[in-house]
Amino acid sequence: MITIQNTVEAAIDKVWDFWTLPENITKWNTPSQDWHTPYAENDVRIGGRFKSTMAAKDGSMSFDFAGEYTLVEKNKAIEYVIDDGRKVEIIFIETANGVEITERFDPETINPEEMQREGWQAILDSFKRYVENN
Template sequence: MHHSTTHLSASVTVHAPIQKIWDYWTAPEHILRWNNPSDEWKTTSVENDVRTGGKFRYVMETNDGGGFTFEGQYDEVIPFEKLSSVHPNGRKTVNTFSVTADGVTITEIFEPEAGVPAADQQAFCAGVLKQFGDYVARH
């Protein structure tokens, strides 16, 4: 990671076995259903090749027709422990999965995108993690 960059992070603890958490986090049919920070967003397309060197591409859209594509390539995949990826513009994101007495804590640490307020990016990430936790709890 670039030492000059301020990193943002968010985390959530989910009460479920690590196998289920990993499956729900990485399987496209699940990602389509939880990968949004709020009801104003939806994920309409997911490709996810979960292996070192594999690529991912999530198309995210807002109800009013906006949106973006979240894509990149995994540079490190340790099943049930870590997913590290690099986006086309060189930004890195690292997700770690820690099994605790209370469940599994997922922590996402990422380099913020230039030109977008950091607080907005942090809130977006935290919102997605909360949605993931809620989704796992319901299914």
């Protein structure tokens, strides 16, 4: 598994809402300024499904990221299985400096693991900036 982390300077309830509500996901779910997420749906419960569409702003490509939740503990943890079978774990821990978010995910086999780590970290960094500035 690949692990990424960041600490968001905000209350846990805000972090959870910004992480899980589709109207927020579409604003932060991007690794760079030339990508965006024009669509997101999210049923945050065990057995619930999620789907987001990430697209290049120039229209050259897009893809859906979808899966099913296997664990949901509000303000604490989320686990899911992506439709391609890979597992993801996300832990939220309240600290004196905010909320520490740790994501662990199974790598896919097409791209180098370092590239995957950098991409997922860039999205987590985008989440941090969005929460702290809104």
